[in-house]
Amino acid sequence: MSTQQEQPQEPESQEAPEDPEMRGTESPQQERLKEKEQGLAQEEAVDESDVEGETVHLKVFRYDPEVEGKQEPRFDDFYVPFEKGMTVLDAVMYARDEFDSSLTFRHSCRQAVCGSDAFFVNGRQQLGCKTQISDLKQPVRIEPLPHQEVVKDLVVDMDHFYDQMHAVEPYFQQEELPDGDLEEQRQSRENREKVKMSTRCIWCAACMSSCNIAAGDNEYLGPAAINKAYRFAMDEREDEEIKEHRLRIVEQEHGVWRCQTQFSCTEVCPKDIPLTEHIQELKREAVKKNLKFW
Amino acid sequence: MYEHDVIVVGAGGAGLRAAIAAHEAGADTAIVSKLHPVRSHTGAAEGGINAALREGDDWELHAYDTMKGSDYLADAPAAETLAQDAPEETIQLEHWGMPFSREDDGRVSQRPFGGLSFPRTTYAGAETGHHLLHVMYEQVVKRGIQVYDEWYVMNLVTDDAADPNDRECHGVVAYDVQSGNVEGFKANNGVILATGGPGQAFDHTTNAVSCTGDGHAMAYRAGAPLEDMEFIQFHPTSLPSTGVLISEGVRGEGGILYNAKGERFMFEYGYANNSGELASRDVVARAELTEVNEGRGVNDEYVHLDMRHLGEERILDRLENILHLAEDFEGVDGLVEPMPVKPGQHYAMGGIDVDENGQTCISGLYAAGESACVSVHGGNRLGGNALPELIVFGKRAGRHAAGDDLGTAEIETGYGPDVEDETETELPVQPGSAGLDTAGGVAADGSGVATETDGLLERAVEAERARVDHLMDKDDGVQHAQIRAKLQKAMTDYVNVFRTDEGIRKALRVIRECREEYQNVYVDDPSRTFNTDLQQTYETRNLIDVAETIALGALVRNEFRGAHWRQENQERDDENWLKHTLISWEDGEPNIFYRPVILEGEKTYEPKERSY
Numbered sequence: 001m002s003t004q005q006e007q008p009q010e011p012e013s014q015e016a017p018e019d020p021e022m023r024g025t026e027s028p029q030q031e032r033l034k035e036k037e038q039g040l041a042q043e044e045a046v047d048e049s050d051v052e053g054e055t056v057h058l059k060v061f062r063y064d065p066e067v068e069g070k071q072e073p074r075f076d077d078f079y080v081p082f083e084k085g086m087t088v089l090d091a092v093m094y095a096r097d098e099f100d101s102s103l104t105f106r107h108s109c110r111q112a113v114c115g116s117d118a119f120f121v122n123g124r125q126q127l128g129c130k131t132q133i134s135d136l137k138q139p140v141r142i143e144p145l146p147h148q149e150v151v152k153d154l155v156v157d158m159d160h161f162y163d164q165m166h167a168v169e170p171y172f173q174q175e176e177l178p179d180g181d182l183e184e185q186r187q188s189r190e191n192r193e194k195v196k197m198s199t200r201c202i203w204c205a206a207c208m209s210s211c212n213i214a215a216g217d218n219e220y221l222g223p224a225a226i227n228k229a230y231r232f233a234m235d236e237r238e239d240e241e242i243k244e245h246r247l248r249i250v251e252q253e254h255g256v257w258r259c260q261t262q263f264s265c266t267e268v269c270p271k272d273i274p275l276t277e278h279i280q281e282l283k284r285e286a287v288k289k290n291l292k293f294w
Numbered sequence: 295m296y297e298h299d300v301i302v303v304g305a306g307g308a309g310l311r312a313a314i315a316a317h318e319a320g321a322d323t324a325i326v327s328k329l330h331p332v333r334s335h336t337g338a339a340e341g342g343i344n345a346a347l348r349e350g351d352d353w354e355l356h357a358y359d360t361m362k363g364s365d366y367l368a369d370a371p372a373a374e375t376l377a378q379d380a381p382e383e384t385i386q387l388e389h390w391g392m393p394f395s396r397e398d399d400g401r402v403s404q405r406p407f408g409g410l411s412f413p414r415t416t417y418a419g420a421e422t423g424h425h426l427l428h429v430m431y432e433q434v435v436k437r438g439i440q441v442y443d444e445w446y447v448m449n450l451v452t453d454d455a456a457d458p459n460d461r462e463c464h465g466v467v468a469y470d471v472q473s474g475n476v477e478g479f480k481a482n483n484g485v486i487l488a489t490g491g492p493g494q495a496f497d498h499t500t501n502a503v504s505c506t507g508d509g510h511a512m513a514y515r516a517g518a519p520l521e522d523m524e525f526i527q528f529h530p531t532s533l534p535s536t537g538v539l540i541s542e543g544v545r546g547e548g549g550i551l552y553n554a555k556g557e558r559f560m561f562e563y564g565y566a567n568n569s570g571e572l573a574s575r576d577v578v579a580r581a582e583l584t585e586v587n588e589g590r591g592v593n594d595e596y597v598h599l600d601m602r603h604l605g606e607e608r609i610l611d612r613l614e615n616i617l618h619l620a621e622d623f624e625g626v627d628g629l630v631e632p633m634p635v636k637p638g639q640h641y642a643m644g645g646i647d648v649d650e651n652g653q654t655c656i657s658g659l660y661a662a663g664e665s666a667c668v669s670v671h672g673g674n675r676l677g678g679n680a681l682p683e684l685i686v687f688g689k690r691a692g693r694h695a696a697g698d699d700l701g702t703a704e705i706e707t708g709y710g711p712d713v714e715d716e717t718e719t720e721l722p723v724q725p726g727s728a729g730l731d732t733a734g735g736v737a738a739d740g741s742g743v744a745t746e747t748d749g750l751l752e753r754a755v756e757a758e759r760a761r762v763d764h765l766m767d768k769d770d771g772v773q774h775a776q777i778r779a780k781l782q783k784a785m786t787d788y789v790n791v792f793r794t795d796e797g798i799r800k801a802l803r804v805i806r807e808c809r810e811e812y813q814n815v816y817v818d819d820p821s822r823t824f825n826t827d828l829q830q831t832y833e834t835r836n837l838i839d840v841a842e843t844i845a846l847g848a849l850v851r852n853e854f855r856g857a858h859w860r861q862e863n864q865e866r867d868d869e870n871w872l873k874h875t876l877i878s879w880e881d882g883e884p885n886i887f888y889r890p891v892i893l894e895g896e897k898t899y900e901p902k903e904r905s906y
Contacts, residue, residue: 067821085535085625097775101827102819106333108502111538112622113424114333130622151472152824158330171432172391182347182381184388186400192393199393199425203332237391 054082056091057139060103064152067102073150075141076100082133088142089117089128092154105154112270115202118209119154120146125206125268145209161205164222168229168249174238191236198231198278200271207265207275219254223265223275226250230278233285244289251286259283295751298324298440300695301466301481302488303447303509306334307423307684308663308691309488310430312652315692317439321483323696324440326447326468328504328829331431335490335502336684339423340541340615341407342415343387343685344678345380348404351412353377354897360679361899363409363574364643364672365856365866367522367874370895371704372668375650375690380682383689384416392429394418395612405612406546407677409574409906415678420541420615426681442479444471446829447508448761450485450516451478451754452656458517458878459708463659465751467758471829474822476759478751484658484695487513487646488688491664494833495841496639496790497782500532500539509665511836513646514843518654519708519878519887521667522644523840524847524858527675528791530578532638534596538623540616540635542677545571547612549601551582552632553590559597566906573906576674576857579637583791586636598632637791641680643671643857644847647707647876651700652691655708662691668705669874672891673856704895709878709887716886719850722799723806725842727882765831768816774827774834777815781808781834781841789845794861798849805842812838839879846884847875868901 058078064070078095080086089107096103106116110129117128120143122136133140148156178185207223208214214222221229232238233246250256256279265275300316302309305327316323325331346356356377361368384402388394394402395417406413418425434441445468455461465480489509493501514520530551531540545551551571553559560566565581566573573581582597592598601609601616606629609617620628645667652660663684670683694700706712784804788797812835819827853867854860873888893899 064821064823066823070821085623097779101773101775101817102821102825104819104824104826108329108333108504109335109338110503110536111338111619113337113421114329114335114502116329116333132625152821155824162330166435171436172389172429174389174391177389182385184385184402187394187396188400189396189398192396195393196419199428200421202337202424203330232391235391235393 055079056082056086056133058091058095059139059141060092060095060154061143062153063150077139086133087129088119088121088126088131088133088136088140091133091140092128092142104152113202115204118145118204118206118270120144120209125210127204127206127270130270145205147209147215148205158205160218161203161208161222161224164208164225165203165228167221168225169246170228170232172232172238173242176239185237187235187237191234195231195234197273198227198234200273201227202271204270206268206270210264210268212262212264213258213260217254217258220258221250221255223279226256226282227273227275227278230282233282247282247286247289250282256282256286295478295480296324297480297482298322299481299483300324300486300692301326301479302486302692303327303466304334304488304490304663304665305329305331305441305443306336306488306490306663307426307430307681308688309334309486310427310434311685311688312486312488312662312692312695313439314430314433314437315689316696317437319693319696319698321696324442324479325434326442326445326466326479328444328446328471330443331434331441332428334427335505337424337427338500338502338539339426339681340420340539341543341546342405342417342422342678343380343384343426343681344407344410344414344676345384345416345682346377346412346414347381347384347402347416348414351414353381355411356380356414357897358899359409359411360670360676361893362902362904363674363676365674365904366868366872366893366899366901367525367669367672367855367891369669369705369892370897370899371650371892372670374895374897376670376679376682376686379686383682383685387426387429387685390429390433392418392425405543406572408542408545408569408572408578409676410678415546417543420543420613423681442468445469446471446832447512448476448758448832449754450512450659451751452516452659453750459655459710461517462657463516467754469758469762469829471826472824474825476755476762478755480751481658483697484660486652486660486662486691486695487665488661488663489665491642492837492840493639493642494778495782495785495837495844497779497786498532498537499639500529500537501639506833506837507665507840508833508836509661510646511839513654513659513661514839514877514879516656516659517878518656518659519647519876520644520843521647521874521876522669522672522847523642523843523877524851524875525643525671525673525856526639526789526844527575527641527643527857528579528637529640530575530582530637531599531635532640533620533624534634534636536623537638538619539638539640540599540619540633541613542575544599544601544613544616547601547608548604549599550603551578552598552600553585554592555590557590559585559590569906574674574904575677577906579791580859582635582637592634596634596636599635600632601628602630602632639786641675643667643669643673643675649703649705649707650687650690651694651703652687653694653703653707660691660695662688673858705892706889709876713876713887713889714873716850716888721849722802725802725806725846726879726884727809762828765815765817765828766820771814771816772811773818774815774831777808777811778834778837780804781837785841785844789848792859792861793848795849798845801845802842802849805838805845808838843877843884846877846886850886851875872901
């Protein structure tokens with residue numbers, strides 16, 4: 001199931017009936033949900049009378065393959081008290097801890113380095129922890145990353161992304177090392193600078209999710225994996241022949257030549273890595289080496 | 295059931311290094327981690343790796359700085375091993391392709407850090423941990439080491455010999471977060487806990503949401519003591535609204551701290567007349583809070599860290615990441631204005647009691663990294679000493695678990711002949727499970743300790759399955775988030791930078807309440823698919839156990855040493871307290887005892903006044 005296909009429908013289960021009587025009595029789970037909704041309504045009332053008064057309206061994608069009422073994707077509304085500096089991650093954590101503990105998403109470091117919480121926020125791939133609520137139009141629509149299978153709520157299956165990352169032999173391969181005890185390999189400041197941006201990737205998969213080519217060609221390595229290859233191919237500490245081997249990997253049928261330079265990956269990258277430029281540069285390198293292209 | 299020679303729990307710096315070492319020593323090795331490796335919190339480390347690489351520096355100086363920084367509570371064999379092995383391990387990272395910052399001659403750069411007598415902090419911008427983590431994960435991929443990612447380890451499988459020193463660890467029970475399956479993992483040689491810190495016991499922390507002290511709590515309940523848990527480092531420069539860390543590298547490069555009156559208080563009020571901003575972290579954190587408490591804080595909450603005078607070029611070259619953090623998480627442009635900072639929980643110097651080979655008193659159970667206490671950091675960790683600990687002691691634990699001979703350890707573990715029992719302190723409440731109902735095994739009752747070795751793993755798996763069923767079948771009660779928030783608040787209110795006897799007692803009462811409430815905890819999410827509610831409910835139980843040991847340690851240690859400051863006892867007391875606090879779980883009750891610190895290794899470290 002992909003959220004892209006589901007997204008245009010406004011699911012019917014989005015709003016619970018106004019009158020609690022109309023919802024009937026069901027399982028304890030639904031009872032609790034009902035209580036929570038009532039609690040939610042109270043929260044809203046309190047917030048409106050509050051001096052600060054502001055609440056954030058979230059519309060959050062919900063899906064769970066084994067829970068009744070969630071097997072068909074729907075959007076749930078949450079009203080979260082606004083605080084200065086609040087991020088999208090803060091808001092969904094609040095919604096989970098105060099209203100619905102089944103609201104599920106990956107998150108860990110809260111500081112844009114673990115790469116767990118890339119979501120589709122108001123139609124754009126962004127890290128939840130790095131996106132200020134105050135910069136967003138309300139209601140804030142939060143969905144899982146498009147073009148990846150949804151496991152549950154905002155959690156997508158990352159296996160394909162990891163497979164592509166692993167496909168470019170993402171590890172340093174210099175066999176010959178300098179002689180002598182504790183002797184390091186030399187690297188010029190310029191060369192370190194050249195690879196610097198490419199080493200910042202946090203594997204959040206925002207780029208892959210934004211890429212039309214990746215959406216249409218499941219075997220396309222994708223911007224993150226190609227960037228990983230760039231990171232090694234441009235590192236002067238590896239020998240020329242290894243570089244050539246790396247170029248062969250990325251110039252294969254589902255490699256760099258697939259990129260149509262739409263820059264969507266570069267636009268969404270939370271680490272500002274010039275992904276499209278890196279892909280272009282590898283194309284040029286491949287041409288220079290007279291490698292065939294597709 | 296899964297079976298491997300060595301099972302590493304956790305995939306941050308220590309776990310990955312341990313796995314690589316065990317694999318290289320020939321063991322069939324697997325990593326089981328609740329996060330995919332690249333999500334681990336090692337990635338958030340900014341500053342660098344201390345290693346004596348250059349002329350004019352040597353391991354003796356590094357060891358000396360570490361012992362002094364620890365306020366003479368580190369064990370000399372541990373500090374010396376760290377200092378001796380760090381250079382080789384740092385160069386190993388370079389050989390694996392780590393993108394270190396470079397000098398003009400192409401060699402790796404080093405910079406000054408707090409408490410160091412030589413600029414030996416090797417770094418890669420202000421994102422050293424990110425690079426270290428990714429480089430090591432690359433090496434794990436290269437070697438094809440099996441990783442069970444998004445598997446949450448629930449408990450250790452240990453037999454219940456009466457004396458923990460006679461126990462053996464046979465594996466772990468883990469839960470596949472994606473499917474909800476609970477499975478056993480048999481470890482033929484050993485289990486290495488590399489589960490990181492317990493920062494989530496506090497509510498203002500630089501630590502990730504995942505840093506819940508799982509390894510601490512599991513080892514503790516299995517009978518391995520926790521050591522020096524009262525020593526919590528509060529980093530002087532975290533952003534006030536989120537706790538996001540601003541690296542010590544800013545001060546290392548020349549950043550200056552100012553109070554609301556624009557005074558450079560580290561000098562003007564005499565907190566550290568020689569080192570100023572680069573005094574040890576505990577000294578700077580207390581200075582900042584003193585400024586705030588005496589009315590000289592900005593908005594009565596924080597102080598300013600100014601790096602504008604370093605110039606845009608130098609900032610972009612060495613501290614660019616800091617600009618992003620200040621902007622994204624505090625809305626401040628570090629190039630045009632000073633950054634607001636205040637102390638935040640950052641690091642636990644204490645942890646699972648291990649020797650310099652990573653072994654606990656339980657045979658086959660190891661720990662490394664922040665979850666362990668060798669002890670390298672004693673009362674206070676120096677900036678730049680956490681990352682070398684991961685790689686040095688991660689590697690040693692991996693090799694030892696795989697069967698390599700590392701020689702006999704000099705550091706003792708567990709309750710042994712040299713320990714001294716705690717007898718004096720009266721406790722405000724009965725800590726531990728205290729006879730609470732343990733229905734469904736959800737209380738911290740030492741479950742996982744079974745009677746016979748045959749079928750041990752199977753029984754442990756069944757016990758965890760029953761626990762999951764109990765938590766999920768229960769339809770009402772208390773949700774873990776409520777308990778966690780209460781616990782975190784109490785710890786930050788009462789067991790923070792400034793501690794009082796009365797405050798710590800209050801914290802222990804709240805912890806006891808949390809434990810009682812936890813008896814009635816339930817998991818609301820009915821799904822077996824990616825049930826983070828269930829996982830976090832387990833984590834919260836671990837936090838209760840760990841928070842209790844932190845508060846107990848803080849209560850009994852009535853002296854001021856390193857990061858542990860007590861209002862009633864504002865002096866270091868070498869006569870009575872040159873010893874480690876150890877707390878072990880015995881039949882549902884914490885047992886507190888002490889072991890003397892080792893101040894003699896290859897060199898002797900005479901306790902001196904620690905001034906900067």
